[in-house]
Amino acid sequence: MKIAVDAMGGDNAPQEIIKGVEQARDLYPDIEFLLFGDEKKVNEQIKNNDRIQVIATTEEIEMGEEPVRAIRKKKDSSIVRAANAVKEHDADAFFSAGNTGAVLAAGLFIVGRIKGIDRPGLTSILPVPNPALKQNNFVYLDTGANAESKERNLVQYAYLGKFYAQKVLGVSEPRIGLLNNGEEEDKGDRLHKDVWQSLNATEDLNFVGNIEAGGMLSGQADVIVTDGWTGNAALKATEGTARTMLSLIKHGIMDGGLRAKLGYLLLKPVFGKIAKVMGTSTYGGAVLLGLKSPVVKTHGASKADAVKNTISQIKTMIDSKVIEQTVEYFDTELTTENVDKQPEND
Template sequence: MRIAVDAMGGDHAPDEIVKGCVKAAKEFKEVTLVLYGNEQKIREVLKESYDNIEIVHAEEVIKSDDDPVKSIRRKKESSMVKAAYSVKNKENHALFSAGNTGALLAAGTLIIGRMKGIDRPGLLATFPSLSTEREVFNMIDVGANADSKPLNINQYATLGSYYSKKVQGIAQPTVGLLNNGTEENKGNELSKAAYAMLKENQAINFIGNVEARDLLNGVADVVVTDGFTGNAVLKTIEGTALSLMSVIKGTIMENGIKAKVGGLLLKDSLKEVKDLLDYSKYGGAVLFGLKAPVIKTHGSATAEPVYHTIKQIKGMLETKLLEELIHHFEGEEQK
């Protein structure tokens, strides 16, 4: 099991990327991590050699403000492009980066290639659920395609259901369509057309429309939407969690000794709340619908999210998820 890692992608690369890889390499002996990037800088962080960590030198880096498609085509010696080609050429089984999201989407689509039968790949992210019924829920698309077609949303439902079954072990995952009301006739033309297709999709357990206010209460195992809406929801959840913890901390620090003592007594409970709202422990966002796993973690990721993302990729490869999806969509093509 070999994972290509863009060691130069992200705000804290290569330091935090390498540290996360070291932690994963120590725990997952059966996984070989191939780090693409500036060899000297990587070795400065690595400090010692590991049997399951390899380094492939790359001269160039795709920066966060680079044009996605142009950078993929022009920076052939960049860490991301070289890592993507290694997956295309079957030297490695999956690609992981914390770098430029648009460039990674372009590398996945243009270099690794789409799965047969998939119109447009979508980004799937996993979030915590506050419900006692389920620990997490998945949402797709969270930003790969701002403009989606009903077909795309229908395919996302199948992709998300397979992920929920194979990786998270949910036997009959429920699928909800994100909308501005639960009634069947709610939403714009895209939502209505997608609803009609989802109702007829025999590969999923469709429960109808769901509202954004119910997402964190675990209304469905898989929530499907267009990439523009999904990305807005992703950033709203992320921003709300950060703001909530900031407000709590500010209230404690600004209200005298009694508040500080109370905060000290609640320290463990507040840490539990913070951990519950931290979705980075579930890994990165999966660019679903490609011929191999391509995973994007947050640009500001530290060693811990990097470790969790590698653990996530390991689970995807172990369950043969992609093989089953390829078989499913090839069957759909033949109908």
């Protein structure tokens, strides 16, 4: 198993990227890594070259660059070279913490989408922070790959999310929910009403109906599908609320005097558990589902632990053959559609 890594992408590259790669390398003896980036900077950070190959690149795609123009212009960038390694079957997956748009564009235009998938969806694993439930997390897509979506796209996301939940999270019969502005069947705009009808009529999906944004983390579904604009907005609002609450708690402790500080010391292990459950580094990166190979983007500010966990996520994807199952399903669906469309003989 080989993973192509953009060693220059992210706020803490290449130091934290390489540190995380080495941690993952030590955990998984069956993984080799191709590190693409500035040869001198990358080699300076590597402590042990075992199963690590450095491939020199001369260009970098910065965070603020226009994605499509950047991947077309900077052919020798670490993002483009890593994506090409997957396209040419020199690697099984592509990982980056760099420019999100450029990673998505490289995945779409270089790695390529699965036949039958109109628009790949950016997929995240989010927590269900309720210890009373057996469910720990759920699949959420599209989180921002497509600002505009059609009914067919969201139905495809339901299948992509289903396969991912089965193979990567180990959920045998995932519950599929539709993010909407109310739980009732007739809620939402025309798009969401049509998607509701399509998902509800599909026999091989366990559709449980609409889910409001306030209930995303409550464990109502194993997969929540949405269009990219709504999905990204709801995700950012949820993250912002979590940060605000943590800030309020911190200021409450600091301004609460000695009793508040003593209370914090007593509850410090509890806060540590909460931080681990809600931390973005715990669940790995966002996967661009619908492509021919795993393309995974983690947060630009990721540290080594997040990099290691993302590589664990990629390994699970490859071992479980979730991409192969997706290809097989949509190949079968297309064949069936083509047969159905054939004119009947007189």
